[in-house]
Amino acid sequence: MKRVYPVEERCINCHLCEVACIVSHSRTKTALGAYQVEKLSFNWVRPHALDPAVALAEGTPLPLNRCRVDVQGSVFISTSCRHCQEPDCVKACKNGSLYLDEVGRVLLREDHCVGCWMCLMACRYGAIERNPYVKNVPGQESNGINHHCDLCRDRSHPACVSICPTQALVYEERGSS
Amino acid sequence: MGNTTTLSDNPRVSNPANTNGSKSGLPPATSPKSDLMGLQSLRPDDHFHSYPEYFVERRHEECIRCLVCVRQCPYDCTYYDPDRDVVYNVHQNCVNCKRCVAMCPTHCIRIERFDSGFRDNGHWGTHLVRGLRKQADTGGVLLTGLGNDLPYPSYFDRIVLDASQVTNPSIDPLREPMELRTYLGRKPESYRPGSPGEVFPNILCEIPVLFAPMSFGAISYNFQHGLALAAQEMGTYFNTGEGGLHPDFRKFRDSVIVQVASGRFGVDPDYLLSSAACEIKIGQGAKPGIGGHLPGEKVNAEISRTRMIPVGTDALSPAPQHDIYSIEDLRLLIYAIKEATEYTRPVSVKIAAVHNTAAIVSGIVRAGADIVVIDGFRGGTGAAPMIIRDHVGIPVEVALAQADQRLREEGIRHQASIIAAGGIRNSADVVKAIALGADAVYIATSAMIAVGCTLCQQCHRGLCAWGITTNRPDLLPRLPADQAAGRLTGLLRGWQHEIQEMLGLMGLNSIESLRGNRLKLRGVGLTQLELQTLGIRQAGL
Numbered sequence: 001m002k003r004v005y006p007v008e009e010r011c012i013n014c015h016l017c018e019v020a021c022i023v024s025h026s027r028t029k030t031a032l033g034a035y036q037v038e039k040l041s042f043n044w045v046r047p048h049a050l051d052p053a054v055a056l057a058e059g060t061p062l063p064l065n066r067c068r069v070d071v072q073g074s075v076f077i078s079t080s081c082r083h084c085q086e087p088d089c090v091k092a093c094k095n096g097s098l099y100l101d102e103v104g105r106v107l108l109r110e111d112h113c114v115g116c117w118m119c120l121m122a123c124r125y126g127a128i129e130r131n132p133y134v135k136n137v138p139g140q141e142s143n144g145i146n147h148h149c150d151l152c153r154d155r156s157h158p159a160c161v162s163i164c165p166t167q168a169l170v171y172e173e174r175g176s177s
Numbered sequence: 178m179g180n181t182t183t184l185s186d187n188p189r190v191s192n193p194a195n196t197n198g199s200k201s202g203l204p205p206a207t208s209p210k211s212d213l214m215g216l217q218s219l220r221p222d223d224h225f226h227s228y229p230e231y232f233v234e235r236r237h238e239e240c241i242r243c244l245v246c247v248r249q250c251p252y253d254c255t256y257y258d259p260d261r262d263v264v265y266n267v268h269q270n271c272v273n274c275k276r277c278v279a280m281c282p283t284h285c286i287r288i289e290r291f292d293s294g295f296r297d298n299g300h301w302g303t304h305l306v307r308g309l310r311k312q313a314d315t316g317g318v319l320l321t322g323l324g325n326d327l328p329y330p331s332y333f334d335r336i337v338l339d340a341s342q343v344t345n346p347s348i349d350p351l352r353e354p355m356e357l358r359t360y361l362g363r364k365p366e367s368y369r370p371g372s373p374g375e376v377f378p379n380i381l382c383e384i385p386v387l388f389a390p391m392s393f394g395a396i397s398y399n400f401q402h403g404l405a406l407a408a409q410e411m412g413t414y415f416n417t418g419e420g421g422l423h424p425d426f427r428k429f430r431d432s433v434i435v436q437v438a439s440g441r442f443g444v445d446p447d448y449l450l451s452s453a454a455c456e457i458k459i460g461q462g463a464k465p466g467i468g469g470h471l472p473g474e475k476v477n478a479e480i481s482r483t484r485m486i487p488v489g490t491d492a493l494s495p496a497p498q499h500d501i502y503s504i505e506d507l508r509l510l511i512y513a514i515k516e517a518t519e520y521t522r523p524v525s526v527k528i529a530a531v532h533n534t535a536a537i538v539s540g541i542v543r544a545g546a547d548i549v550v551i552d553g554f555r556g557g558t559g560a561a562p563m564i565i566r567d568h569v570g571i572p573v574e575v576a577l578a579q580a581d582q583r584l585r586e587e588g589i590r591h592q593a594s595i596i597a598a599g600g601i602r603n604s605a606d607v608v609k610a611i612a613l614g615a616d617a618v619y620i621a622t623s624a625m626i627a628v629g630c631t632l633c634q635q636c637h638r639g640l641c642a643w644g645i646t647t648n649r650p651d652l653l654p655r656l657p658a659d660q661a662a663g664r665l666t667g668l669l670r671g672w673q674h675e676i677q678e679m680l681g682l683m684g685l686n687s688i689e690s691l692r693g694n695r696l697k698l699r700g701v702g703l704t705q706l707e708l709q710t711l712g713i714r715q716a717g718l
């Protein structure tokens with residue numbers, strides 16, 4: 001199966017992959033619509049917005065990129081879910097919200113996830129984020145749902161790969177991972 | 178050069194963490210002017226004379242606060258204020274490199290002139306006033322990059338090409354063979370079928386366009402790698418400049434001309450033999466008569482290895498080659514290199530175009546050079562004093578025409594090939610230069626523009642936003658070598674087709690027939706003396 005692989009030495013820390021990720025998962029599918037109408041944003045912006053109660057009440061941006069650029073000095077790398085062949089997260093998920101689809105992508109049944117975070121603890125790559133703005137268990141204090149790369153399931157080609165100006169992300173077949 | 182400064186660096190606002198970002202990837206939130214609470218300093222010793230030159234206009238209603246522009250600007254110009262949730266600019270630091278404009282995903286940035294400049298004055302241009310004020314602030318030599326940007330007239334723009342009509346047929350390069358192959362080096366005295374006589378080493382160019390000397394250090398590792406790949410692909414050559422040849426690039430030995438300059442950086446027998454040709458650098462069009470200067474902060478481990486100098490030391494090459502004070506001395510070095518390479522490669526000598534170029538070129542050819550490079554005053558540089566870049570040297574067109582004429586008159590034109598350099602902008606300039614007497618041309622600025630350069634003239638600062646003239650690890654990946662090679666190859670292929678078209682319309686089917694063929698040129702708007710100097714006729718005659 002084709003997966004997204006980062007090429008560390010080509011990454012220029014522009015974060016356009018995160019922009020494209022957010023836009024491709026938005027309802028409006030345009031940059032201005034995603035950011036200004038839907039109030040989507042990055043998980044590195046405004047840490048206070050991570051409190052969902054505050055964010056939803058104030059209408060402040062929702063940080064929801066699925067790939068993220070890790071920065072260490074002058075080394076940059078855009079990371080996202082590896083779509084493992086034997087995914088620990090799928091094994092750990094206790095109600096079947098995470099599953100391997102027919103082509104090998106690890107996907108989420110968004111209306112199943114109860115936010116128990118077994119997946120988050122099981123993933124050895126730290127590829128799972130929390131989306132605190134969707135709640136499947138009404139009344140429950142915490143949680144939200146699992147949030148990770150779905151290889152742009154609505155598109156033929158992942159958006160981050162398409163936008164990357166230096167081809168620091170490649171979408172290719174490399175056998176098992 | 179000791180105390181040097183630039184028009185746009187401003188120590189008052191500096192934030193080295195800017196492009197590196199913090200650990201979280203979020204650029205530092207503090208304002209660069211927090212010590213002044215965002216106010217302009219009015220202290221005279223604090224650059225109070227530096228008025229902004231450019232204005233970064235951002236349509237905030239279309240800005241999505243992605244901070245791409247903040248991370249991409251290497252000139253401490255773009256910041257994010259989390260309290261106001263706006264991206265803003267310190268306008269006087271903007272150099273109009275247009276990196277942010279190109280990268281902004283919503284295209285909401287526009288760079289404008291900050292204002293009208295100083296009051297209109299035919300004598301005191303705004304650039305002069307800015308330079309003077311800057312100099313009074315710092316007491317230094319104003320450094321700059323790239324080539325002479327003053328509006329001197331261009332002879333290329335006053336020369337037009339002939340075309341065939343009725344009395345002589347034009348040739349269609351898509352249907353008939355069209356030869357662009359060029360051999361550079363000394364040619365035999367005469368040729369008789371069956372007995373070729375003495376044959377001299379020549380290098381073969383599939384297209385008469387070579388990449389000019391640009392040293393690793395002045396340019397990035399990736400850009401030099403891209404030049405090497407493109408030269409190999411297109412059957413032409415790149416030139417190391419005076420910075421040595423990195424071990425990784427020794428595999429391109431068939432596509433590289435290695436330079437021996439006054440600093441002798443990175444020169445040893447293996448270097449000379451890892452080449453297609455060797456070149457002695459006497460001068461550079463952008464700064465005739467002065468040496469090179471690679472600031473110590475740019476000398477990292479790789480550059481130190483390649484140049485064979487310690488990390489962090491200034492690489493200062495002397496103004497003259499201290500063992501060359503005459504044509505006889507030059508002959509000694511030419512033959513020392515020929516001996517070292519066992520007469521297997523042509524040896525080139527590169528000079529800046531100056532007032533008596535023709536006589537100098539004649540001397541160089543008699544000293545044994547197989548190729549002579551004439552570098553005109555529009556040629557670029559990685560770093561030079563602005564006053565020298567802008568006021569010293571002459572246009573390559575006249576120097577070339579005079580040198581070719583002189584060598585012909587003396588009957589020694591066949592003893593050396595001529596490469597014209599310095600300000601070749603398109604394929605028409607190539608054709609005009611060849612018709613004026615060159616065998617081939619060197620291009621550098623055109624090649625840089627092909628890979629992204631926006632002519633912001635900040636090359637000397639080592640912060641190139643496009644990754645071309647920097648080796649800072651966070652900026653280097655902005656120009657991947659394979660992308661550079663692809664664009665350079667595209668440029669040369671485009672020129673190849675255009676040169677073939679131009680030859681065809683002149684009724685020629687090989688570049689050989691164009692060389693020194695000044696009847697194919699006519700001058701427009703030139704004086705009698707200028708026409709005579711160029712050796713061309715007035716349009717209409």
Ligand code: SF4
Binds near residue numbers: 010076167168169
């Ligand atoms: S778009 Fe490409 S270069 Fe930019 S941060 Fe993402 S992976 Fe790196």
Ligand code: SF4
Binds near residue numbers: 081083084087106148
């Ligand atoms: S979330 Fe982690 S464990 Fe699950 S498939 Fe992705 S990388 Fe593998």
Ligand code: SF4
Binds near residue numbers: 250252271272275642
């Ligand atoms: S990236 Fe270049 S054009 Fe943009 S603000 Fe910075 S210096 Fe100015």
Ligand code: SF4
Binds near residue numbers: 235242
């Ligand atoms: S790159 Fe454009 S959209 Fe992003 S923060 Fe800068 S101006 Fe705003």
Ligand code: SF4
Binds near residue numbers: 322
């Ligand atoms: S090479 Fe870079 S620094 Fe130099 S003029 Fe071009 S864009 Fe500016």
